Each structure stands twice: as C-alpha cells, then as structure tokens.
Amino acid sequence: MSTTPINAEQSEFNELVFSYALHQKLMQLQFLEDSEASEPPKSKRLRKLEPTDLKNLSEVEFSGLLYWLELQKGYKELAESEKSIIIKNYSVKKLSLDHFYSASKFPEKCKNREFVMNNFTFVPENRTGFELIDDDEQQIWGKRKCFSRTFDRFWSKIINPFVDIKITDAEIVFMHLMLLWSDSANSTVSQTTQIFMEERRKWAQTHLSIWYQSHGVQNFEERFQKILEFVEEIEVISGMHCEDFQLAEMYKIGDLKEFFYEKLCYAPKNVEEDFYEQFKEFEEQKESTSSKTSEGLNVFGDIDPTRLVLNSTNLGNVFAPLPDDVPYFFDGCIM
Numbered sequence: 001m002s003t004t005p006i007n008a009e010q011s012e013f014n015e016l017v018f019s020y021a022l023h024q025k026l027m028q029l030q031f032l033e034d035s036e037a038s039e040p041p042k043s044k045r046l047r048k049l050e051p052t053d054l055k056n057l058s059e060v061e062f063s064g065l066l067y068w069l070e071l072q073k074g075y076k077e078l079a080e081s082e083k084s085i086i087i088k089n090y091s092v093k094k095l096s097l098d099h100f101y102s103a104s105k106f107p108e109k110c111k112n113r114e115f116v117m118n119n120f121t122f123v124p125e126n127r128t129g130f131e132l133i134d135d136d137e138q139q140i141w142g143k144r145k146c147f148s149r150t151f152d153r154f155w156s157k158i159i160n161p162f163v164d165i166k167i168t169d170a171e172i173v174f175m176h177l178m179l180l181w182s183d184s185a186n187s188t189v190s191q192t193t194q195i196f197m198e199e200r201r202k203w204a205q206t207h208l209s210i211w212y213q214s215h216g217v218q219n220f221e222e223r224f225q226k227i228l229e230f231v232e233e234i235e236v237i238s239g240m241h242c243e244d245f246q247l248a249e250m251y252k253i254g255d256l257k258e259f260f261y262e263k264l265c266y267a268p269k270n271v272e273e274d275f276y277e278q279f280k281e282f283e284e285q286k287e288s289t290s291s292k293t294s295e296g297l298n299v300f301g302d303i304d305p306t307r308l309v310l311n312s313t314n315l316g317n318v319f320a321p322l323p324d325d326v327p328y329f330f331d332g333c334i335m
Contacts, residue, residue: 010214012073013207016177017170019071023064024098024118030060031119046109049121051133057119065094072180074196082189086180093179093238100154100234101172104162113155130248142253150240157233161226170211171227177204178231 069075075083099117103109106116113125123129128143128151135143181197181204189197208227212220 009203010207010210013170013173013204013211016071017173017211020068020173020176021169023067024102026067027060027064027118028120030063031056046106046116046120046122049117049119049123049127049129051131051135053119053121054132057117060119061095061098064098065091068094068176072177074200078193079190082193085185085188089182089185090180092242093182093234094176096154096238096241097172097175097179097234100158100162101167103159104167107163110155110159110163115159139253142251143248146248146251146253147241147244150237150244153240154237158230158237161230165223165226170208170215174204174208174227175231175234177201178228179234182235184235 069087075086078086099115102118103115106114106122109116109122115123115129117123117129126144127140128147130143130147131140178201181200183194183197183201185197186194205224209220209224212224217223
C-alpha cells in the first residue's frame, strides 16, 4: 500500500477527502453545547428532530456549503453569472448527499427508516423533517404524501446501498465533484466552462481510481461503476425532491421561506442575473462579525453571521471521536 501521494494531483484529491471529513466534523461540533463538545452524544442518545431544530440546522449547513465551495479548484475564477447557475444547480445535491451519507452511518436506525441527521437527531419514519411548529395533522399528512415517492426512492436506491457497501469519505468526495461539475448545467454555461467542468469530472474519476489502487481495494472497477450509478441516481432524486417541494408550496403544505432551503436549494432553477452578487454579499459577512445588520440577509433568511465563523474553543475537540466516526485512510495512513 502506498504511503505517499503518487503526485501533486493525487495529493489534491487526498486533501479534499481529508477536508471533507474535517468539514463534516466541524459542522457536527457546531450543534453541540460547550458542555457536550468533550463528550458528544452516543447513537443511543440521538433524539427526534423537532421543528425548532431547523433554523440552527439550516445555518450550519449553509456555512458548510460556503466552506466546501471555497475549496473547489476553478470555482472562484468562473464568471459571476455562472457561479450563480452552479450554486443553484448543486446546492440541493450537496444537501442531499450529505444527508444520505449521515443517515447511512447508523445502520440500526436505517432498518427502521429513521433518518439520522448531522445534528445528532433523527427523522422518524412517519415524518419528513419539513414539519413546522404550527403544522396541524392535515399538513403533516400532506407532507408525507407529497414526499413519499422521493423518500422511498432514496432509501432503496441510495441510503440502504450506502450501508451495504460501507461507502467511504473518498467516494462521497468523488460524488460531490461529479455533482458540482455536472453536465446538467451545460445548457446554461459557456463552452469554455463546459470544457472545464468535463475536465474536472474526468480528473475526479482518474483520482478515485488511483485512490482505490493505492488503498488496496480489490476489484475496484465494479465498485467504481456502482458509485457512478449513485451519482446518476442522486441527480434524479434531487430533481424529484425539488418538484415535491414546489408541489407542497403550491398546496400550502410546505413553507420554509425563513430558511435557505427554499431560497437556494428548492427554488426553481431560473437564476436571476444578480443572484451570485447577492450570494457573495452574504458570504462576505463571515469575514467580519462585528458589523451585523439585517441588510443582505433577506436573500437567504435570517441567518446568524456567527454561524459562518469557526468557534475556536472547539478546536481541541475537532479530532475527538464523534458517534458516526469510522477509521479511514488518508495518504496510506489510518486517520
């Protein structure tokens, strides 16, 4: 087994794998109180997701999206309008894949179709996770009916298979790269950007293959093909989920206007020309938390800018084990 990156290109891929694991752990730590950070909740202490959890969950996941985009080679160099297109095309896929991965880390919960979230909560089988505080029984029933076809599909096509094959961080990173630079955006970006996006997809495929070989994965070609099928399936499921959400909005049984979910993930894909400018204006607020005003926040909801800044008091706990941690390889070493 190789103990060093094969070259600088492979090192870049390996660093993304490492950064993704760190990214997930930092998000989890933001859900913990200071008293819990040294001893995070165990699987048996997971609690049911409540409507009051959604604002906090939305803020942390928004900061996670910003962090992840900043790591992506070539993204910052794109035209502003194309950044807008890619953000809106990718955001729901980023959210979905992260959630599917989080759920798959708890096989016992998966048996009961209890969807474990990154904030140490779970969505029961008879709920959607979109329930709001003032929902009545009819609205709760309506959401279940509206989202049921998509939920059935992602359990059978994504989460349960993730459990079966013991999906890894490297494979999740590969899928994120394929979804970020997906050719589904080809009709709305320039030919130059289409070429760049294709190069990044090929780059991801090359370096996942090298990762498999350097980590001694036997018969990886078959596994690699399965991962590509997951990518295609997540594209389909993400589209279905957006349709479900818009249907729920149409019939007044879903309203997440105060959160970034609707603003960014589930909104129709016709992008306003100044969307990226609005997004960047919000993003820049994480550079300074001293001046906090409501101006510029309305695009993505009333998000506390402090959520976009790492709490340095938690740094000592970043590498402490969390409930869903499993050993994985990085540059030939177990982390």
